[in-house]
Amino acid sequence: MVIGQQATYAIFKIGAILVPLNPGFNAPQVVAALAHLQASHLIIGAETHLPRKQPRENITLLRHILLDLQATNVQSVVVPSLRQIVLVDNSDGRVDVSKVRSVSLYDDVLHSSNTIRPFSAPGLAPHDIINIQFTSGTTSLPKAACLSHRSILNNGASIGDRMLLTEKDIICCPPPLFHCFGCILGYMATATHGSSIVFPSEAFDPVAVLKSVQKEKCTALYGVPTMFLAELELLQNGTVPYEGFQYLRTGIAAGSSIPAELMRKLHKVLNLTELTICYGMTETSPVSCMTTIDDPLDKRIDSVGRLLPHVEAKVVDPSIRSQVLPVGQRGELAVSGYLVMKEYYGAAEQTAEVLAADGDGKLWMHTGDEAEMDQEGYVKITGRIKDIIIRGGENVHPLEVENCLLAHSKIREVSVIGLPDERYGEVVAAFIIKQVGVLITEQEVREWVKERLSNHLIPKYIFWTDNYPKTASGKIQKFKLKEEGMGFLQAGRRIQEQVI
Ligand SMILES: *[C@@H]1O[C@H](CO)[C@@H](O)[C@H](O)[C@H]1NC(C)=O
Numbered sequence: 001m002v003i004g005q006q007a008t009y010a011i012f013k014i015g016a017i018l019v020p021l022n023p024g025f026n027a028p029q030v031v032a033a034l035a036h037l038q039a040s041h042l043i044i045g046a047e048t049h050l051p052r053k054q055p056r057e058n059i060t061l062l063r064h065i066l067l068d069l070q071a072t073n074v075q076s077v078v079v080p081s082l083r084q085i086v087l088v089d090n091s092d093g094r095v096d097v098s099k100v101r102s103v104s105l106y107d108d109v110l111h112s113s114n115t116i117r118p119f120s121a122p123g124l125a126p127h128d129i130i131n132i133q134f135t136s137g138t139t140s141l142p143k144a145a146c147l148s149h150r151s152i153l154n155n156g157a158s159i160g161d162r163m164l165l166t167e168k169d170i171i172c173c174p175p176p177l178f179h180c181f182g183c184i185l186g187y188m189a190t191a192t193h194g195s196s197i198v199f200p201s202e203a204f205d206p207v208a209v210l211k212s213v214q215k216e217k218c219t220a221l222y223g224v225p226t227m228f229l230a231e232l233e234l235l236q237n238g239t240v241p242y243e244g245f246q247y248l249r250t251g252i253a254a255g256s257s258i259p260a261e262l263m264r265k266l267h268k269v270l271n272l273t274e275l276t277i278c279y280g281m282t283e284t285s286p287v288s289c290m291t292t293i294d295d296p297l298d299k300r301i302d303s304v305g306r307l308l309p310h311v312e313a314k315v316v317d318p319s320i321r322s323q324v325l326p327v328g329q330r331g332e333l334a335v336s337g338y339l340v341m342k343e344y345y346g347a348a349e350q351t352a353e354v355l356a357a358d359g360d361g362k363l364w365m366h367t368g369d370e371a372e373m374d375q376e377g378y379v380k381i382t383g384r385i386k387d388i389i390i391r392g393g394e395n396v397h398p399l400e401v402e403n404c405l406l407a408h409s410k411i412r413e414v415s416v417i418g419l420p421d422e423r424y425g426e427v428v429a430a431f432i433i434k435q436v437g438v439l440i441t442e443q444e445v446r447e448w449v450k451e452r453l454s455n456h457l458i459p460k461y462i463f464w465t466d467n468y469p470k471t472a473s474g475k476i477q478k479f480k481l482k483e484e485g486m487g488f489l490q491a492g493r494r495i496q497e498q499v500i
């Protein structure tokens with residue numbers, strides 16, 4: 001973690017471009033990323049640590065990149081641009097790093113007299129690209145968004161302002177650093193306000209999170225809903241003693257909407273009464289909307305707050321982008337301002353699909369999110385445009401069905417997608433994780449929805465599952481669920497009601 005921090009600021013300062021890689025990437029994905037960006041240096045751990053998994057050594061990965069690990073210099077056919085590999089030994093002796101002669105060890109680089117040279121400011125400019133961030137890949141393969149000094153630093157400053165951070169604040173940051181949540185909401189928001197930041201563990205571990213909050217007397221806690229749920233569970237069942245949380249006041253929940261019940265628990269159990277909600281995407285550095293610490297509770301549950309300063313947004317007709325929709329009407333959210341990425345690296349066509357200039361030449365990022373804005377400027381995200389299910393000509397919003405099902409006490413998590421149907425074109429399918437040790441039938445699920453929502457929202461297909469394909473930042477990858485669902489349909493099999 002300390003190394004991540006050292007390296008991040010050092011790279012920013014010399015004007016090199018930082019590209020944090022997802023530790024969940026496999027060897028071909030890492031090679032593809034390095035080759036696509038023509039990377040010159042790779043800093044890599046001897047091991048990858050992922051949540052709930054044994055450490056995985058990374059030397060095998062290096063074999064995919066280098067011709068000869070024993071050679072005295074770096075030679076790579078698959079990534080010809082690569083000049084140096086720096087290995088961080090995070091393996092506690094499990095990996096023998098001395099065998100890999102072609103890499104430099106981080107400690108050696110840090111302490112070698114060769115590398116300590118006088119430093120001259122390289123003439124950086126605000127619009128220089130400083131951070132290339134792979135998108136989370138919730139809807140498609142990751143793309144490389146190019147962000148500038150100006151965009152990430154100002155975004156971090158605005159985020160910190162909304163939480164009223166000061167040098168007295170200590171932020172506990174469990175979200176990973178390869179993603180904007182850790183890198184910008186974490187580093188940039190704290191660095192601009194002189195606050196401290198605490199990283200509990202390399203990969204998410206709820207026990208480590210709670211212990212860090214207690215030990216460091218944290219005043220803020222970051223997370224996505226699944227992280228908060230895991231932490232609350234450990235307090236509830238006594239794994240971690242319920243004490244030492246009185247310093248907490250604020251924090252950020254992001255990634256998906258916060259169910260009302262969870263919000264109430266976070267206020268009551270963790271004293272996070274000033275918890276804020278952030279909405280954004282990698283392409284907007286990342287946050288465009290955020291609640292304040294004292295927005296009315298319903299706004300903090302139902303909306304993602306209002307725009308950050310110096311950010312503009314409009315809701316447009318997804319099929320006619322020049323048509324701005326009136327207040328209160330749902331459409332595609334488009335965002336403009338300093339925070340919009342420059343481009344997807346080396347992908348002009350994909351860039352042109354999402355970045356479009358209006359009649360005045362102003363660039364807008366078309367988020368692909370469906371949203372509506374109210375009179376007071378609060379923005380409500382109602383789903384992904386692509387995720388909207390069109391059943392017999394009617395729009396079904398997965399979020400509406402998901403929220404309804406989440407309110408059922410026997411349901412722990414749910415994700416709703418559309419599956420093809422001969423009669424209706426598309427129908428509702430729900431992937432459900434039930435609470436541990438309870439019985440629930442498909443019929444109960446359908447009755448529950450039927451009593452609360454209109455008939456066309458009742459899931460035709462119900463799949464019981466115990467996990468979802470997720471991005472490393474914890475977002476459900478619906479396109480993968482859809483593939484899974486289609487697979488089930490094609491194979492003509494259905495996961496039958498399971499009775500525990
Ligand atoms: C190991 O390699 C992966 C790439 O597969 C990288 O993302 C990860 O950060 C490395 N592990 C550590 C602990 O740095």
Ligand SMILES: *[C@@H]1O[C@H](CO)[C@@H](O)[C@H](O)[C@H]1NC(C)=O
Pocket residue numbers: 233234237238239
């Ligand atoms: C508490 O919950 C966690 C997470 O589900 C579980 O691993 C742990 O064993 C539970 N502990 C007790 C005492 O029930």
Ligand SMILES: *[C@@H]1O[C@H](CO)[C@@H](O)[C@H](O)[C@H]1NC(C)=O
Pocket residue numbers: 245246247248249271
């Ligand atoms: C909650 O936090 C406030 C500061 O925001 C503090 O004054 C109060 O004592 C805390 N309450 C509890 C129950 O820990």
